[in-house]
Amino acid sequence: MRESLDTLRNEFLARIVDGASEQEVQRLRVEFLGRKGKLTLMFHRLKEVPPEERPGLGEALNELRGFVEGKLELRLTELKRREKERLLQAERVDITLPGSRWERGRVHPLTLVMDEITDVFVAMGFELARGPDIEDDYHNFEALNMPPDHPARDMQDTFFVSAARVLRTHTSPVQIRVMETRKPPLQVIAPGAVYRHDDDATHSPMFHQVEGFMVDSQIAFSDLKGVLTHFLRRVFRPETGVRFRPSFFPFTEPSAEVDIQCFLCDGKGMVQGQQACRVCKGTGWLEILGAGMIDPEVFRFVGYDAERVSGFAFGMGVERIAMLKYGIEDIRLFFQNELRFLRQFA
Amino acid sequence: MNFTLSWLREFVDFRGSAQGLARTLTMAGLEVESSRPLPSMQEGQEDWVMEVAVTPNRGDCLGILGVAREVAALTGGHLRLPPALPAARSSGIDRLVDVRILSPDLCPRYSARMVLGVRVAGAPDWMKRRLEACGIRSINNVVDVTNYVMLETGQPLHAFDADRLPTKRIVVRQAGEIQKLTTLDGVERALVPGDLLICDGAAPIALAGVMGGSDSEVQWDTHAVLLESAHFDPACIRRTAKRLAIHSEASHRFERGVDPQGTLYALGRAALLLAEVAGAAPVKGVVDRYSRRAKPAPIVLREKKVSALLGVELPRRRTEHILTALGMKVQGRSKTAVRVIPPSYRSDLTREEDLIEEIARLTGYENIPSRLPLVRPAGGGSNHRPARERKLRAFLLGEGLTEMINLPFTSAEMNRRFRGLWGDKRSPVAIVNPLGQDRTELRLSLIPGLLDNLRTNLAQKARSFHCFDFAKVFALDARGAAEEKQQVAGLLYGARERKGLRWKDETPPTFLEVKGIIEGIFEVLGIGPEPAWSNSGVGSFLHPAKAAVIRLENRDVGYLGEIQPDFCEAAELEPFQVFELDFEALAEYAPRQLTARPLPRFPAVARDLAVVVDDAFPAQRIVRWMKDLNHALVEGVEVFDQYRGSPIPEGKKSLAYTISYRAEDRTLTDSEVNQLHQQLAARVAELFGAQLRM
């Protein structure tokens, strides 16, 4: 009988091969464990065994039945797992197809740059101010120390809407409007559209400026240098070289032109050894801002005492910064508003 | 202004290259815009043409002498004046010419010399080359000498053919009743009484400081030349030059200030050169009418002001050295200040700040330290607007609209068609000097700009185009005062674009979808009152039945709708939607402070209500009525369906509402809700003539 137990075990093991299907597993269960199953019959035959052998043999039989049941169960679980797996595989998607979504609207690159500029100053504690686009001669010119017949007015070709009203030629009148109504300390940033009677690849009749100024009791030229250097290194690269050189604006004294190192040629003025850099025209520097200490005449116009307060002001062209930042060569692209252009910006 | 390096070296010694000089000058405020080598006549003699951008305050640098003074001050190089033929003390000239100044305020100084025996011919090559390098066309040796000396000294000279001056009595006066003068470019100029003229007796012979007259011009047969070297009032010259649109080398310099002390040297230099290149014999003596002698006022410079304005302490020795290097005379000193007199050629230096700029300039801006100031927050109050503008933009971008930035100019025709939100009492702002016939006015509405953008993009084969513009519009009120306000407008043409696999039925947005965008804007801006949507007052450019005016508390704040089909047909466009909102008005309703409500503690119960009403019945009326009831248990009501067709009879429609019931203090029972719902349904049927559908 013990020998037939081993034979049965070997037979079962030979039948429950890896490839066994669920049907075969069920058939095996009936064949071995069914009412007339081979193992069941062995239990029946226990009575025929001498009583002293019964416990040992019974134990061996139970062990074999446990083994067979376990194996069958294992096989069934495995089959179920495989079936589930097969069903999931049938749901396979082509992950290389394009993602499906609505086309996003795009913010205009000039807004992008204007926000970036104002954010740097707002983070430094500057507040935002705005002024009208239609300005009077007084705020646009006279209070900025540009009396009638001053040659500095030539620097700005003007659109007139009447004899005394113009489309502002710069955002500087916001300086006057804020100082007229407020007392120092002031630190203000004023972004907006400005207008010049000019139209070609580098000049648009409308463009944008960001004006900024700071007035307090002890503001010096060195503060102007610090604030603008910090700003330029935030908007461009942190290691950008910045240089200040003397210039002239009627509403500042001393006045400065602020340049940054050309990022195309790294300030060398040359690309590939010999060719003059086309971005900086071989100078190694890019003009980016006008600035200076607010002229005492301007303080006089707004009723500040130049002996008690001092301040700096600066202005920059948003289009110019955007053109340099993104390598855009024609200013008119900004105002043609073609999706082909606008969709290049995140 | 252009000059050549070799020419500059005749005025000042300096070592170093053209590049080095360009850098030195640029960093001192005389920006060298370009420097290019000049083909040399002789081997090994390199020369350069330098182009400097002279700022309007530095008229003194419109001559090589001025640039040389800068170089000398910056490098310590020795400055010298090229030779001249000073006028001998003699009254010889007085027998030949007489000068009277009738407007001494406009002409503080008038100097003149006479040369005889002139042989007019071409100028020598060396002179021509230099003039041409500086952008001045060679005319003849006499005119070229005047230009050559002007380039050297910055003092404009004028040469009259003395034989063509019948009276030889020069009178400097305002035009008064004299009405015209033909200038040497052959153009007859209309004068105004304030123009300053040089006259021969009563006859005008030159527009002072701007351009000579054609009658007294030097010609090939000229023998005797009267050389004028004068000083004129900058503003007067500018007014005339600007009005007549003449931008001459002379007027450019006079407008920016010429050295009043430099007239005689320039004459002497010209006399010498005329003798050299035209064989001229100068008449002895000089006429010099100098009634308003320029006396530069002393300026006091306080040490503490220097450090306060620049943020750096500079030793007194250093600042005084800079000032004297720039030609200033120290007149007096105290412990804390110095008093100086600026040179006559620096009319831009009148104030302490001007001197501080000179000190900063020569110290080098790069040598002034950089520091961050203490920012003291001002009491201006926080400004909510920028944050709201960004929210608005972000929302519209999310809805798929791309931002446009348009020029504000438009045509009168477009302004007549698209009046925006201005009503009848406003008129467009006209541009006095427009850039073109289609850009004569400022826009009343943002829509014309968006229509342009649509056309541009359709021409580029865009399948659809959804965009917005957030910018100012302009108008004049009844009194002619200009008004401007920030508006937001959108245009939605074609189905919203998708990325990825194509959808089967892509359709353009409907009126309700655009209305949804506007409701979204109201939500994003947190606008309190509910807008009213009205069919009345809709603009004629909109579809009469698919458009609405948006009102907040009886004020028009915007509109939306489909563009008038005729317009689309004429422009060969598919139907599309637009909207425009008055952002300034919306901002007034936007709340500053939000307060959160706690979550409800008891559940809500929803019941639907379906009614059959006339086709023209506005669905919103039932919502409005129910909200106005203010019933404590009615939490909200919304329309969720509209249906026409069988089994609903012709001319009728079915509307379905969902009403949400909730009590604050308990869970409502079914029977309680059912009872209330039936009551409300019955009231709706009665009030609105609606038939209930069960």
Ligand SMILES: [Zn+2]
């Ligand atoms: Zn470069």
